[in-house]
Amino acid sequence: xxxxxxxxxxxxxxxxxxxxxxxxxxxxxxxxxxxxxxxxxxxxxxxxxxxxxxxxxxxxxxxxxxxxxxxxxxxxxxxxxxxxxxxxxxxxxxxxxxxxxxxxxxxxxxxxxxxxxxxxxxxxxxxxxxxxxxxxxxxxxxxxxxxxxxxxxxxxxxxxxxxxxxxxxxxxxxxxxxxxxxxxxxxxxxxxxxxxxxxxxxxxxxxxxxxxxxxxxxxxxxxxxxxxxxxxxxxxxxxxxxxxxxxxxxxxxxxxxxxxxxxxxxxxxxxxxxxxxxxxxxxxxxxxxxxxxxxxxxxxxxxxxxxxxxxxxxxxxxxxxxxxxxxxxxxxxxxxxxxxxxxxxxxxxxxxxxxxxxxxxxxxxxxxxxxxxxxxxxxxxxxxxxxxxxxxxxxxxxxxxxxxxxxxxxxxxxxxxxxxxx
Numbered sequence: 300x301x302x303x304x305x306x307x308x309x310x311x312x313x314x315x316x317x318x319x320x321x322x323x324x325x326x327x328x329x330x331x332x333x334x335x336x337x338x339x340x341x342x343x344x345x346x347x348x349x350x351x352x353x354x355x356x357x358x359x360x361x362x363x364x365x366x367x368x369x370x371x372x373x374x375x376x377x378x379x380x381x382x383x384x385x386x387x388x389x390x391x392x393x394x395x396x397x398x399x400x401x402x403x404x405x406x407x408x409x410x411x412x413x414x415x416x417x418x419x420x421x422x423x424x425x426x427x428x429x430x431x432x433x434x435x436x437x438x439x440x441x442x443x444x445x446x447x448x449x450x451x452x453x454x455x456x457x458x459x460x461x462x463x464x465x466x467x468x469x470x471x472x473x474x475x476x477x478x479x480x481x482x483x484x485x486x487x488x489x490x491x492x493x494x495x496x497x498x499x500x501x502x503x504x505x506x507x508x509x510x511x512x513x514x515x516x517x518x519x520x521x522x523x524x525x526x527x528x529x530x531x532x533x534x535x536x537x538x539x540x541x542x543x544x545x546x547x548x549x550x551x552x553x554x555x556x557x558x559x560x561x562x563x564x565x566x567x568x569x570x571x572x573x574x575x576x577x578x579x580x581x582x583x584x585x586x587x588x589x590x591x592x593x594x595x596x597x598x599x600x601x602x603x604x605x606x607x608x609x610x611x612x613x614x615x616x617x618x619x620x621x622x623x624x625x626x627x628x629x630x631x632x633x634x635x636x637x638x639x640x641x642x643x644x645x646x647x648x649x650x651x652x653x654x655x656x657x658x659x660x661x662x663x664x665x666x667x668x669x670x671x672x673x674x675x676x677x678x679x680x681x682x683x684x685x686x687x688x689x690x691x692x693x694x695x696x697x698x699x700x701x702x703x704x705x706x707x708x709x710x711x712x713x714x715x716x717x718x719x720x721x
C-alpha cells in the first residue's frame with residue numbers, strides 16, 4: 300500500500316510539473332537529520348535514563364506546567380440489565396413476546412468513590428479483573444461511554460467540573476487503553492511526530508513556557524524534534540523508526556514494538572495528566588520498568604501527574620509509585636501512600652507472607668482467596684468488599700485525605716489555578 304501511495308504521488312508530481320508548477324524538494328528524513336548520529340538540541344546521547352535526565356535538565360527550567368487538582372466525590376457508575384438466569388425454551392419465548400421487558404437488575408460498576416489523584420505524583424490503580432479500574436480511569440479522563448447507564452457524583456479539575464466549558468479536558472489529559480490503534484502505513488517516527496504536532500501545534504511554548512524567552516528556547520528545541528527523538532530513543536524504537544507500524548493485513552513492527560509506539564504516543568504530547576490502562580500488556584518486565592522509570596522522572600522534573608492501572612506489577616515497578624488505589628467490586632478499600640499499605644492491612648489482620656510479593660498480596664487480598672492472609676484465630680478482621688470499604692472510610696488515612704481535599708478546594712476557590720490549553 301505504501302508503494303502504491305508513493306507511485307501515485309510521483310505521478311501527481313509529473314502532472315503538476317508538466318503544467319509548469321514547481322514542486323519543492325521533499326524534506327530530509329527526520330530520523331537521519333535528528334537521529335543519534337547527528338544529535339541536535341538537547342537530545343539523548345543514548346537510550347539510558349541518565350541520558351534522558353541530562354537532556355531534561357536543559358528544558359525543565361523553561362517550562363511551567365500548571366498544578367491540576369483532580370478530585371472525585373460520591374462517584375458511581377451503574378446500569379440496569381436483564382436479570383441473569385438459566386435460559387429455557389419458555390423464558391426465551393417470553394422474552395421475545397415481551398420485547399425484552401423481563402425482570403431487570405441493577406449492576407454497580409463504581410460505587411460511591413471519593414478521593415483525589417495526587418498532583419505531580421504517580422498513582423497505581425490495582426484490583427482483581429472486573430473490579431472497575433478501566434471505568435474509573437475513563438471516567439476521570441472523560442473517555443467513559445455512558446450509553447443507557449448512569450454516572451452519578453462529581454469529578455472536578457481545579458474546582459471546575461469536567462462538564463463545564465471552562466477548559467477542554469482532552470487538551471490537558473491523555474488516556475491510553477490496552478488496545479493498539481494506529482495508522483498502519485505510517486512509520487514509527489511519523490506516528491510519534493504526528494502525535495506531537497496535533498497535540499502541541501509543534502512547540503512546547505503552546506501553554507507551558509515560563510515566559511517569552513523560555514518560549515523561544517523551547518521552540519528552538521522543538522524545531523529539532525527533540526522530544527520525539529528522546530522518546531523514540533527511550534522506548535528502544537530508534538532501530539525500527541523507519542518501519543511502518545502495520546496491522547493485521549500489513550506487515551510492520553512486532554507486537555511488543557507496537558505497544559511501545561502506543562505508549563510513546565501518550566508520552567510525547569506536553570500534557571500534565573496521564574491516565575494509562577494496562578499499558579504493560581505485551582511488554583517484557585525490563586521494558587515496563589524502563590517506561591515507568593522515565594514516567595517517574597517526568598513527574599519529578601516536569602511536574603506530570605500519572606494514574607496507571609496494572610494487574611500484577613513487578614516489585615521494582617510497584618516501588619516507583621507514590622500512591623496506590625486498591626479496588627474491589629467497584630469500591631475502594633485503600634487509597635493512600637504505597638509505603639503505608641502493608642502496615643494498614645496488617646493492622647486489620649491481613650498478614651503478607653514473606654514468600655509473596657507485595658503487589659501479588661494486594662491483588663489477591665480482595666478476592667475470596669484473600670482470607671488465607673488473615674492471621675490464624677483472628678475473628679475481628681473485616682471480610683468481604685463492603686466490610687473492607689467501610690473500615691477504610693473510617694481510617695485515619697481516609698480522613699487525612701478528606702482534609703487535604705478540603706484545603707485544596709479552598710485554595711483553588713480563593714486563588715484559581717489557571718488550566719492551560721483553554
